[in-house]
Amino acid sequence: MKPILFALPGNEAMGAELCRLRGWEAGDWEVRSFPDGETHIRYLSEVAGREVILVCSLDRPNARVVPLYLAAGVARELGARRIGLVVPYLAYMRQDARFHSGEGVTARHFAGLLGRAGDWLVTVDPHLHRIHRLDEIYGIPSRVVAAAPAIAAWVVEHVGQPLLIGPDEESEQWVAQVAAAADCPYTVLRKVRRGDRDVSVSAPELAGWRERTPVLVDDIASTARTLIAAVGRLREAGMPPPVCVAVHPLFVGEAYAELLAAGVAEVACTDTIAHRCSRIGMAAAIGDAADALSACCDGVGI
Structure with missing residues (x-):
């Protein structure tokens, strides 16, 4: 039965x-x-x-x-x-x-x-x-x-010339899997967290990647402080507005609105949590x- x-x-x-x-x-x-x-x-x-x-x-x-x-x-x-x-x-x-x-x-x-x-x-x-x-x-x-295969399929379908970027060292395991499945390059930023809502990131040299669309990939978007800091760092480096992808879109409080206001091209997450940005089944x-x-x-x- x-x-x-x-x-x-x-x-x-x-x-x-x-x-x-x-x-x-x-x-x-x-x-x-x-x-x-x-x-x-x-x-x-x-x-x-x-x-x-x-x-x-x-x-x-x-x-x-x-x-x-x-x-x-x-x-x-x-x-x-x-x-x-x-x-x-x-x-x-x-x-x-x-x-x-x-x-x-x-x-x-x-x-x-x-x-x-x-x-x-x-x-x-x-x-x-x-x-x-x-x-x-x-x-x-x-x-x-x-989630990497589904995210990779979405990136291949919706993003031209992607450069996958992990917003911190812990995200590298997910970013590497997605990059391998999507057959595209990736890099990882470095994070310093001083509190739940106080985060800064540093980036490797990105000048050689400016013709590509940055795609930030993280596992959990909670306060979104890490993603927001990463968006700011990418814009300072002269990169185009990034696409943000998260496996689990928690988005506590005003986190989603604050991420959009940071200057992203798009936010797309899986549907593990029901949210307006849950587009990856x-x-x-x-x-x-x-x-x-x-x-x-x-x-x-x-």
């Missing part, structure tokens, strides 16, 4: 596209909040004996995690055979080490929470730094979907990974 999918609020477009591409059943349910803010989950479709797939991107995670956790728990209580978590943006990967006394490695605690909710997990390009693989902290089977790759992981859990192809 094919899986039945339920999309948490805000994830309806991704859920519908996954069902269209994979032929999964779109489940019917009610998700609402009581007056005191508690979440109420009611499944209207039968889930007993079914593989239930829950789709929930975890931007603004503190408001989204409890509904996701309860949705998984209720489905299991009602007899679901297995619960898969499709989490296009996976939160709580930032605190992957103890940086100061009194802190904890919250990435591990969060992984324990999601691991108790689901039986498998699919996500897109989590912020892996000191933790190198999800299975270092997640005890359930997981798959990481790379990830559903096909996510669906492939989810089907493969589900088959492995059934013992097929192991």
Whole structure:
């Protein structure tokens, strides 16, 4: 029997596209909040004996995690055979080490929470730094979907003569993958961060690249301070207005408007988070990974 999918609020477009591409059943349910803010989950479709797939991107995670956790728990209580978590943006990967006394490695605690909710997990390009693989902290089977092929295809189709640029050293892993897939050159800027909103960047010599269109590529656009600083540095170097591409468009507060005001040609991000700039579809790759992981859990192809 094919899986039945339920999309948490805000994830309806991704859920519908996954069902269209994979032929999964779109489940019917009610998700609402009581007056005191508690979440109420009611499944209207039968889930007993079914593989239930829950789709929930975890931007603004503190408001989204409890509904996701309860949705998984209720489905299991009602007899679901297995619960898969499709989490296009996976939160709580930032605190992957103890940086100061009194802190904890919250990435591990969060992984324990999601691991108790689901039986498998699919996500897109989590912020892996000191933790190198999800299975270092997640005890359930997981798959990481790379956004680089989809981003590269978009760049090839929409940008003439691109020069891919990483706004900081950490972005090089994504920029290098996109550049290889798009068959174009890349370089990386150097970042100095003095606070969450105080960032400066330095650039290598760019005079030889002025005939190309700069394409800034980053994994997460949150406050957008790094991208904004990079845009300013490129304009100072005489480069044309850059195209900005991010895997996960968080854009906290006025960050998106501030990035546009910095003088960019265009902003294009994947649809791991629903946003007006989400133009690069990830559903096909996510669906492939989810089907493969589900088959492995059934013992097929192991």
